[in-house]
Amino acid sequence: ELSTLRLGPFTLGPLGEHPASKQVEGTDSHKQSVLPPLLLRALGIVVAESEDEEPDGTGPDALSLLHPSLVASLMAAHQAPPPPEEPKTRAASINIYREGRMK
Secondary structure (H helix, E strand, O other), X not given: OOEEEEEOOXXXXXXXXXXXXXXXXXXXXXXXXXXXHHHHHHHHHHXXXXXXXXXXXXXXXXXXXXXXXXXXXXXXXXXXXXXXXXXXXXXHHHHHHHHHHHO
Protein backbone atom coordinates (compact mmCIF):
# COMPACT_ATOMS: atom_id res chain seq x y z
CA GLU A 1 0.00 0.00 0.00
CA LEU A 2 1.25 3.48 -0.86
CA SER A 3 1.18 6.43 1.54
CA THR A 4 2.06 10.11 1.44
CA LEU A 5 3.53 12.66 3.84
CA ARG A 6 2.57 16.34 4.01
CA LEU A 7 5.43 18.81 4.23
CA GLY A 8 3.93 22.29 4.36
CA PRO A 9 2.11 22.86 1.07
CA PHE A 10 3.80 19.85 -0.57
CA THR A 11 2.75 16.22 -0.60
CA LEU A 12 5.66 13.80 -0.64
CA GLY A 13 4.96 10.43 -2.13
CA PRO A 14 3.45 8.13 -2.83
CA LEU A 15 5.83 6.22 -0.63
CA GLY A 16 5.97 2.52 -1.38
CA GLU A 17 8.40 0.31 -3.20
CA HIS A 18 11.89 1.66 -3.76
CA PRO A 19 11.88 3.52 -7.11
CA ALA A 20 14.86 1.51 -8.41
CA SER A 21 12.86 -1.70 -8.06
CA LYS A 22 10.24 -0.42 -10.51
CA GLN A 23 12.50 1.59 -12.81
CA VAL A 24 12.25 0.51 -16.40
CA GLU A 25 15.15 1.07 -18.75
CA GLY A 26 14.72 4.30 -20.69
CA THR A 27 12.37 5.99 -18.19
CA ASP A 28 13.10 9.33 -16.59
CA SER A 29 14.26 8.75 -13.00
CA HIS A 30 13.01 12.28 -12.14
CA LYS A 31 9.43 10.99 -12.48
CA GLN A 32 10.23 8.31 -9.86
CA SER A 33 11.05 10.85 -7.13
CA VAL A 34 8.83 11.18 -4.05
CA LEU A 35 9.70 14.88 -4.02
CA PRO A 36 7.60 17.12 -6.27
CA PRO A 37 9.59 18.81 -9.07
CA LEU A 38 8.44 22.24 -7.84
CA LEU A 39 9.98 21.54 -4.41
CA LEU A 40 13.25 20.38 -5.97
CA ARG A 41 13.40 23.53 -8.11
CA ALA A 42 12.72 25.75 -5.08
CA LEU A 43 15.48 24.03 -3.10
CA GLY A 44 17.85 24.49 -6.04
CA ILE A 45 17.12 28.21 -6.15
CA VAL A 46 17.76 28.55 -2.41
CA VAL A 47 21.17 26.87 -2.54
CA ALA A 48 22.34 28.33 -5.87
CA GLU A 49 25.56 30.25 -5.45
CA SER A 50 24.79 32.66 -8.28
CA GLU A 51 21.70 33.66 -10.21
CA ASP A 52 23.29 32.33 -13.42
CA GLU A 53 23.62 28.85 -11.97
CA GLU A 54 20.97 26.33 -13.02
CA PRO A 55 18.89 25.37 -9.92
CA ASP A 56 19.63 21.82 -8.76
CA GLY A 57 17.60 20.76 -5.75
CA THR A 58 18.88 17.19 -5.78
CA GLY A 59 22.29 17.90 -4.23
CA PRO A 60 23.12 17.15 -0.59
CA ASP A 61 23.13 20.83 0.42
CA ALA A 62 19.63 21.34 -0.95
CA LEU A 63 18.16 18.12 0.43
CA SER A 64 19.66 18.76 3.89
CA LEU A 65 17.35 21.79 4.13
CA LEU A 66 14.40 19.36 4.24
CA HIS A 67 15.66 17.42 7.25
CA PRO A 68 14.22 19.60 10.07
CA SER A 69 10.83 19.83 8.37
CA LEU A 70 10.67 16.09 7.70
CA VAL A 71 11.59 15.28 11.30
CA ALA A 72 8.92 17.68 12.59
CA SER A 73 6.26 16.21 10.26
CA LEU A 74 7.08 12.64 11.27
CA MET A 75 7.14 13.51 14.98
CA ALA A 76 3.73 15.20 14.68
CA ALA A 77 2.34 12.09 12.96
CA HIS A 78 3.63 9.87 15.79
CA GLN A 79 2.22 12.18 18.46
CA ALA A 80 -1.31 12.11 17.07
CA PRO A 81 -3.94 10.93 19.54
CA PRO A 82 -5.21 7.36 19.15
CA PRO A 83 -8.48 6.95 17.24
CA PRO A 84 -11.69 6.76 19.28
CA GLU A 85 -12.82 3.33 20.50
CA GLU A 86 -16.51 3.59 19.48
CA PRO A 87 -16.95 2.49 15.82
CA LYS A 88 -19.31 5.34 14.90
CA THR A 89 -17.03 8.00 16.38
CA ARG A 90 -13.99 6.27 14.88
CA ALA A 91 -15.56 6.39 11.38
CA ALA A 92 -16.33 10.11 11.79
CA SER A 93 -12.75 10.75 12.93
CA ILE A 94 -11.34 8.92 9.91
CA ASN A 95 -13.58 10.88 7.52
CA ILE A 96 -12.49 14.21 9.05
CA TYR A 97 -8.84 13.14 8.74
CA ARG A 98 -9.28 12.20 5.08
CA GLU A 99 -11.01 15.49 4.26
CA GLY A 100 -8.13 17.39 5.88
CA ARG A 101 -5.56 15.40 3.85
CA MET A 102 -7.41 16.22 0.61
CA LYS A 103 -7.24 20.00 1.20
